[in-house]
Structures are given as structure tokens and as C-alpha cells.
Amino acid sequence: MIRAVVFDVGETLVRDDRYWTAWADWLNVPPHTASALVGAVVAQGRDNADALRLIRPGIDLATEYAARDAAGRGEDLDETDLYDDVRPALTELRDLGLRVVIAGNQTARAGELLRALDLPADLVVTSGEWGVAKPAPEFFRKVVEAAQAAPAETLYVGDHPANDVTPAAAAGLRTAHLRRGPWGHLWADSPQVTEVADWRISTLTALPPLLTA
Template sequence: MIQTVVFDVAETLVKEDRHWAGWADWLGVPRYTLDALVGVVVSRGGEGEDALRLLHPGMDVASARHARESAGRGEYLDESDLYADVRPALGALRDMGKRVIVAGNQSARAGALLRGLDLPADAVTTSGELGVAKPDPAFFERVLDLAGSAPHETVYVGDLPAVDVFPAKAAGMRAAHLRRGPWGYLWADDPEVVAAADWRADSLTRLVNALAEDDRMNGANEPAHAGGRGEEG
């Protein structure tokens, strides 16, 4: 049985509109331009921040982030940035007796902002706080330490296969692919994603329902098995 559910942040719990709009405004480029560049680099296997370096070759993103913060234009999150199903879904999982963790590739400041939202989660952390980022296996090792559950009892939920689904499976965890945001839709029906994901869902509500069904199928005292992939459309 699944004991711990770990959530990615960007386009899983939080909409990224504000994040990239802030960078576009800081760099003085149209928001659509940066959005398009982010789409291109991620679809080619890169990181979103690589788009910033296309606009400014050699850019030190950490220094630029610090400059934004010093100018009062740093990262910001509030309730409006959350997808509507986040609080109900996380709360439902805790009611089911699951441990809920939020852990994604974000800055330490983003981690503090997320904790300030007082989500129904047992722990919130980011790559900036852990000192290692997805898809590095060490990230998932840290997450499993935080989870306190065996890999096969832990599911990682995210929208981006290359940094969420595939490395989570490589770490022995179960994985759920969320059809949300550009990357979730782009790879929703990719054969490798379909083969790797234990669950595919288009909302956190449907994912919670699928995990509840998994509990019923496995029984309260039975360990979860890595086989048997389900889809919630």
C-alpha cells in the first residue's frame, strides 16, 4: 500500500504563469517570447532556466535571482497560484492516512513561500534547500529519507517525465504522471510515459480516487505492488 505521496511543485501544485512573467518583465522581453523559449528548451530535454541563458548568454541565474530579490521583484506565491484541486486533494490524502510531502526543483525562497501557504502537507522542501535537484538520484534519495517509507510504498507525482516519472521509477518509487501544464499535455500519451507511469491522471482529484482504489485492491495491511498501471482520464 502507498504510505507516502510526494508532489512536484511547478504545474503540479502551482501555476507557473507568475514565475515566468516575472522573469520576462525583469529581462525586458515580451512574456510570450520567454514562454515560447521555455517550451522549446524543455521539449528538447533542457531546463526552463536554460531559456534565460538563450536571452542572455552566460547569465548567472542565481545572481540574477538575488538581484531581483534585492530590487523587491523576487519570487512570490499566494493562494491564487495554486490549482483549485490542491488543498482538497492533499487534505483527502492525509485523511486516508497518507504522509504528504511537497518536493520540487525550486529555490530556497520558493520553499519558504510554499510553507507560508500552510498546505495540508507533512513536509515541504525544495532542491535549493536540499542542495541537489531532479533528476539527480540523490534528490530522490533525500525525498525517500524524508518520506520514511519504502520506495515501493512511495509515489512521486509530477508533470515532466524526464525529471519526475523516469527518475522516480529508477529510484524504485511508484510514479504518477499528471496531465497538467504544457509538459503534462505534451507527453500525456508518449509510449514510454504510458509504460513507466503507475497512474496517469488529469487532476489531483482523480489521482486521489485512483490511490483510494489501490488501497481497496491491496488491503489495509498489504504492500503495494509495482505492477498494474491504472489510468484516470
């Protein structure tokens, strides 16, 4: 029985469109160039930040984040960045009595912005705040603590096989792969998903019926 549902953030709850467009503007390249390079590194199984390293070899991302903040062009999230199914799905899960947690690989600033959206969740936390990121086992140990449920009673929902499905399953959690965003679509039919994920979904609103069946 599932008692807690934990969600990834990027391309699970939040569209990454504006994130990559902002980086393209900052690095002075067309948005389609950044998008194409993100797609290329995704297909190669590389970290999506490698797209920025291809645009500007040797880039120091921490320095660039700080420079963007100083220029008033730092991270931003608002209601328009959320996928349409986020609030309905999270609300229904909470109405079912499940604990809802949001925990993904984001900066501490992104955590602040997510909490400001007042999402229907019991806890919102990021890797930047925890000091450990997916797919590290320690991240998923913290997920279990945040869920306040046993691993087998905790469901982790995400789009990325290597960052979400595989390490969550290795930690003893149940998993749901979301076919959304470049990672979700590209790897949806890979053995990493088909042989590991407990559920495969295309919308978050599919979760409540699955968990109450």
C-alpha cells in the same frame, strides 16, 4: 499499498505563469516571448532555464536572482498560484491516513513561500534546501527518507517524465504522471510516460479514488 504521496511543485501544485512573467519583465521582453522560448526548450528536452539563456546569452542566474531580490522583485508565491485541485486533493489524502510531502526543484526561498501557504502537507522541502536537484538519484533517496515509507509504498506525482517519472521509478518509487503544464501535455503520450508511470492523471483529485480502489 501506498503509505506516502510526494508531490513535485512547478506545474503540479503551482502555476508557473507569474514566475515566467516576472522573468520576462526583468529581462525586458514581452511575456509571450518568454513563454514561446520556454515551449521551444521544452520541446527540445532542455532545461527550462535555457529559455532565459536564449533571452540573455551568458546570463548568470544566481546573480540575477540576487539582483531581483535587491530590487524588491524577487520570488513570490501566494494562494492565486495554486491550482484549484491542490488543497482538496492533499486534504483528502491526509484524511486517508497517508503522509503527504511536497518536494520539488525549487529554491530555498520558494520553500519558505510554500510553507507560508500552510498547505495540508506533513513536510515541504525543496532542492535548494537539500542541495541536490532532480533527476539526481540522491534527490529521490532524500524523497524516500522524507516519505518515511519504503520506496514501493511511496508515490511520486509530477508532470515531467525526465525529472519526475523516470528517476522516481528508477529509485523504486511508484509514479503518477500529471497531464498539466507544457511538460505534462507535451510528453503525456510518450513511452517515457505510458511505459513507466503506474498512473496517468489529469487532476490531483483523481488520486484518492485510485489509491483506495
